[in-house]
Amino acid sequence: MATDTKPRAGEQRTDEVIEQLNLMVATAADLRSQVKQAHWTVVGPNFIALHKLFDEQALVLLAHVDLYAERVRALEGIPAGTVRNAAANSPLQELPIEEIPEIEAINLLVDRWEQYSDGLGHAMKQAEEAEDMSTQDIFIEGQRAADLQAYFLRSHLPTKKR
Numbered sequence: 001m002a003t004d005t006k007p008r009a010g011e012q013r014t015d016e017v018i019e020q021l022n023l024m025v026a027t028a029a030d031l032r033s034q035v036k037q038a039h040w041t042v043v044g045p046n047f048i049a050l051h052k053l054f055d056e057q058a059l060v061l062l063a064h065v066d067l068y069a070e071r072v073r074a075l076e077g078i079p080a081g082t083v084r085n086a087a088a089n090s091p092l093q094e095l096p097i098e099e100i101p102e103i104e105a106i107n108l109l110v111d112r113w114e115q116y117s118d119g120l121g122h123a124m125k126q127a128e129e130a131e132d133m134s135t136q137d138i139f140i141e142g143q144r145a146a147d148l149q150a151y152f153l154r155s156h157l158p159t160k161k162r
């Protein structure tokens with residue numbers, strides 16, 4: 001432990017990385033709850049395919065939350081992963097609390113997966129600036145998964161609507 005109480009440049013950079021990780025904890029936890037909401041409320045001829053896909057996406061996001069939160073602990077920070085913290089810190093818009101026709105549900109979730117992907121893109125640049133390649137690798141993995149899930153969703157839309 002350093003005896004100097006002034007934060008060193010490296011420690012300050014680590015604080016910024018922890019902040020980005022916590023932002024992704026909040027975003028992924030919020031998106032997980034929204035995907036689960038759509039799992040319950042989507043309606044239409046492809047109900048069962050989407051109901052199952054949304055459940056798989058919820059599991060992907062739960063794994064992301066865990067990955068980011070445990071990286072925060074590895075950096076000796078504190079994750080803020082409760083529902084209240086996620087709601088307060090996530091940049092995502094709320095999903096309508098009603099039955100959602102399938103095309104609308106897909107479009108709403110594509111928007112949110114893309115926003116999550118953009119957030120991860122920003123976070124990975126911050127991690128690079130902090131020279132924390134291990135955290136950057138986690139964000140890259142998250143973005144690759146987010147882009148894949150957005151593609152799975154878009155593939156349910158008729159070509160002209162994409």
Ligand SMILES: [Fe+2]
Pocket residue numbers: 039055
């Ligand atoms: Fe279920």
